[in-house]
Amino acid sequence: MSTTIISILLGIGGMVGWGIYDFLGGVFSKKIGSFRSLFWSQLMGLGAILLLTLAFKTQFNIPLLALALSPLASIVYSAGYLFFFKGFEKGNVSIIAATMNLWAVFTMLFAFLFMGQRLSATQTLGVFLILSGATLAAIDWNSVKNQGFSLSLGVREAVLGAFFFGVFWNISEIVSEEVGWLASTVLIKIGITIFLLVFSYVGKQEIKLTDISARTKFAILFMGVIEVAAVALVNYGLTIGDAILITPIASALSIVTILLAVLFLKDKVSTIQGFGILMAIAGITATAF
Numbered sequence: 303m304s305t306t307i308i309s310i311l312l313g314i315g316g317m318v319g320w321g322i323y324d325f326l327g328g329v330f331s332k333k334i335g336s337f338r339s340l341f342w343s344q345l346m347g348l349g350a351i352l353l354l355t356l357a358f359k360t361q362f363n364i365p366l367l368a369l370a371l372s373p374l375a376s377i378v379y380s381a382g383y384l385f386f387f388k389g390f391e392k393g394n395v396s397i398i399a400a401t402m403n404l405w406a407v408f409t410m411l412f413a414f415l416f417m418g419q420r421l422s423a424t425q426t427l428g429v430f431l432i433l434s435g436a437t438l439a440a441i442d443w444n445s446v447k448n449q450g451f452s453l454s455l456g457v458r459e460a461v462l463g464a465f466f467f468g469v470f471w472n473i474s475e476i477v478s479e480e481v482g483w484l485a486s487t488v489l490i491k492i493g494i495t496i497f498l499l500v501f502s503y504v505g506k507q508e509i510k511l512t513d514i515s516a517r518t519k520f521a522i523l524f525m526g527v528i529e530v531a532a533v534a535l536v537n538y539g540l541t542i543g544d545a546i547l548i549t550p551i552a553s554a555l556s557i558v559t560i561l562l563a564v565l566f567l568k569d570k571v572s573t574i575q576g577f578g579i580l581m582a583i584a585g586i587t588a589t590a591f
Contacts, residue, residue, distance in 0.1 A: 305542070308539070308542065309539060309548050310548075310551065312535050312536065312538065312539030312548055313536070313539065313548040313551030313552045314551055314552075315531075315532065315535040315536075316532045316533075316535050316536035316539070316548070316551070316552030316555070317532075317551055317552045317553075317554055317555045317557070317558060318532075318555075318558055319528050319529065319531050319532025319535065320529065320532045320552070320555040320558075321555040321556070321557065321558020321559045321561075321562070322525075322528050322558060322559075322562070323343070323525050323528050323529040323532065324386075324399060324402075324555065324556075324559040325395065325558070325559045325562040325563060325566075326339075326343075326521060326522075326524075326525045326528075327339055327340070327343070327383075327386070327387050327390055327525065328387075328390035328395035328398065328399070328559070328563065328567075329395075329567070330518065330521065330522055330525075331387045331388070331390040331391040332390065332391055333514075333518065334511075334514055334518065334522075335391065335508070336384065336387035336388045336390065336391045337384070337387075337498075337501075337502065337507045337508070337509070338507075338508060338509055338511065338522075339387055339522060339525070340380075340383050340384060340387050340498065341498045341499075341502065341507075341509050342509070342511065342519075342522045342523065342526070343522055343523070343525035343526040343529065344380075344383075344491065344494050344495060344498065344526060345495055345498075345526065346522070346523040346524075346525070346526025346527060347491055347526035347527070347529050347530045348488075348491040348492060348494070348495050348526075349526070350526060350527050350530040350531075351484075351487050351488055351491050351530050351533075351534075352488065354484065354530070354534060355484060355485075355488055358484065360484055360485060360488075362481075362485055362488075363481070364480075364481055364485070364489070365480050365481065367476070367480055368476075368477045368480040368481045368486070368489070369489075371473055371476055371477050372477055372486070372489040372490055372493055373493050373497075374473055375470055375473040375474050375477055375490050375493065376489075376490050376491075376492075376493025376494045376496070376497050377493070377497055378466045378467075378469045378470045378473065379466070379467070379470045379474075379490060379494055380494050380497045380498055380501070381462075381463075381466040382405075382463045382464070382465075382466035382467040382470055383463065384463075384501075385459045385460070385462040385463035385466065386398070386402055386459070386460060386463035386464075386467075388456070388459045388463075389401070389402075389456035389457065389458075389459035389460035389463060390456065391456070392455045392456035392459065393454055393455035393456025393457065393460075394454060394455070394456070394563075394569050394570070394571070395559065395560075395563035395567055395569055396439075396559075396560045396563045396564060396569040396571050396575075396579065397439050397440065397454050397456075397457065397569075397571065397575060397579075398456050398457070398459075398460045399556045399559040399560050399563070399579075400435065400436060400439040400440075400556060400560065400575075400578065400579040400582045400583075401436050401439060401440050401457050401460040401461060401464070401582075402460050402463060402464050402467075402556070403432050403435070403436055403464075403556055403582040403583070403585065403586045404432060404433070404436050404460075404461060404464035404465075404468075405463075405464040405465075405467035405468050405471070406428070406429075406432055406468075406553065406585070406586045406589045407429050407432050407433060407464075407468070408464055408465050408467065408468020408469070409467070409468040409471045409472060410425065410429060410468075410589065411468065412468055412469060412472045413472055416472070417472060422591065424588050424589075424591045425588065425589045425591065427585075427588055428584075428585040428586065428587070428588030428589035428591075429585065429589060430585070431581050431582065431584050431585025431588060432581075432582050432585035432586055432589070433585075434578070434581055434585075435577075435578040435579065435580070435581025435582030435583070435584070435585055436578065436582050437578065438574055438575060438577060438578025438581065439571075439575045439578035439579050439582060440454055440457040440460075440461075440578075441454065441574075441575075474486065474490065477489065477490070483533075483537035484537070487530075487533055487537075532552075536548060536552045551587075553586050553587065553589075554583055554586060554587050556579070556582065556583050556586070557583055560579055560583075
């Protein structure tokens, strides 16, 4: 099988995995609360990635820089998903997923300001499309007609989540370069679990699953496996395939999330919001080139 076909298949695997994770996160955030959905899915993800390290017999030699940055990466990643899932809990899954595409803009902004990286002409166009599309998708146009300008429910939380994810990906890039993708994922997952446990105690967040059905418990745990599978597929692909193919395909995960929300949740979006969602998806794809 050619490298091109492998790259495409692995990119699609990442896109589908992350898209399903975000969709299920939206479903269960509304059903049992955003914190419990995030905590248990991430805990299951940690278990899955630990099994993967055993299977690959991974050796851990952690430099001081990676050891210092991993807790920070874990905190901002947790904050990103806490806001993201809170947005899902409040608002329309399709619109929140489209708004979260702003993470690509924040990632590039921080890389430009602090890491000396620069945008190509295509990436600049992509950033413009994301900003424009997210703006169109985030506004409650029915409210504009009747009462004046207002944002759709959950959009503020989604923007904050995108900001923290933008910070995370820049820190994660440094850690991954120091220790490799698998070891960095393990370190960050451990940090996320510890942070969420501390947060649950300090913030008095409920984490018990005794009041929900076995089917829901299984689905939440499945979320964690799906997320880790997406990470594994994409990162493995980046080591053997073509990043220029894998990255844009995987980063278009909103297509899957929005499609599932429209099909199964019967999410309603206006024509303008639908156009904005498509613009944001096209933009995030363009930023990978």
